[in-house]
Amino acid sequence: MTQPFKTRITELYGIRLPIIASGLMWLADPVYVAAVARAGLIGFMTAASFPDVQALRAGIRRCRELSAGKPFGVNIMIRVSRDGTDRVNPLIDAVIDEGVKFVETAGNNPEAYIRRLKDAGITVLHKVPGVLRYVKKAESLGADAVTVIGFEAGGHPGTEPVGTMVAGVAAARAVKIPVIAAGGIGTGEQLVAALALGAEGVAMGTRFLVSEEIWAHRAYKERLVAAGETDTTMLLQSMRNHQRALKTAHVAMIQQLEKTEPVDTAAILPHIMGTVGRKAYETGEFEKAMLSCGQGVAFADRIEPLAAIVDRLEAEARTAMGRLQGIYQESA
Ligand SMILES: Cc1cc2nc3c(=O)[nH]c(=O)nc-3n(C[C@H](O)[C@H](O)[C@H](O)COP(=O)(O)O)c2cc1C
Incomplete structure (x- = not known):
């Protein structure tokens, strides 16, 4: 080699x-x-x-x-x-x-x-x-x-x-x-x-x-292939747990919750549980989860x-x- x-x-x-x-x-x-x-x-x-x-x-x-x-x-x-x-x-x-x-x-x-x-x-x-x-x-x-x-x-x-x-x-x-x-x-x-x-x-x-070799659902991978460099966003800044994830309806909902004053962390926690993401990988319903994703998704073609x-x-x-x-x- x-x-x-x-x-x-x-x-x-x-x-x-x-x-x-x-x-x-x-x-x-x-x-x-x-x-x-x-x-x-x-x-x-x-x-x-x-x-x-x-x-x-x-x-x-x-x-x-x-x-x-x-x-x-x-x-x-x-x-x-x-x-x-x-x-x-x-x-x-x-x-x-x-x-x-x-x-x-x-x-x-x-x-x-x-x-x-x-x-x-x-x-x-x-x-x-x-x-x-x-x-x-x-x-x-x-x-x-x-x-x-x-x-x-x-x-x-x-x-x-x-x-x-x-x-x-x-x-x-x-x-x-x-x-x-x-x-x-x-x-x-x-x-x-x-x-x-x-x-x-x-x-x-x-x-x-x-x-x-990544076991996640094909529909999720197809979304990544279609995604460009502007299709990710930062969230969870309110909890000082900054995360970059794919823009989805679920992520937009969490970002909305983060705008309330004072931030109700207890209301956010159920939406960011790992099991929510795992289910989306299984079903391909990526819009229903917060899925980590970087700007390099632009190259996943x-x-x-x-x-x-x-x-x-x-x-x-x-x-x-x-x-x-x-x-x-x-x-x-
Ligand atoms: C879907 C996904 C899940 C990740 N899970 C973890 C994790 O469990 N532990 C960890 O140390 N980093 C995790 N990371 C971060 C990666 O290990 C790595 O640092 C990051 O993906 C590098 O940036 P890039 O996505 O722009 O290549 C995750 C990243 C992604 C995209």
């Missing part, structure tokens, strides 16, 4: 292209993550999507069977639980026991967990919003690499609207660990641009939602196997590199 790009990220994971398929609630399951692995990238199964730890363990084994010996990882959301229940350590126990080598952490500060993961020999990628102090914190806590998310991203891009083009270069200049740029990235041209910014890889979520998407990303990156070589001439 050719190795078109060599960066500290391809070295860290032993992958062919410096592209990470980040965790996707409900969707990054063993079938999808194994397809990512076989395509020469690394993907992270979302631990929170499994009903319990036993199911997560079974998922890890299934992913290993399907991955043809290629690397894959698990995404662990660091949460501070309101009732004091520790929901993170049981997941860490499972990944350690099952011999998982790569973990992506996201959400809150991973300080209380990172040592355990590192002591077990696990490579830790921590994902942060595009604000420098979080990037530096990830490095100081001992993360092996950091993903910095710009405001274009699907899911939770953080509370500050800093775009990927700014966040990526600022992060790469600020830390010594390898930086992965994310948010709105869905083409090979953007991969090359991210490498030029000083990042050593990119992470994508939205771009891969239209892959055949057909439903096809994940490997075909990766082939296109690689071809686009090659063309972009060629174009750059034609532009820049070293003066004699």
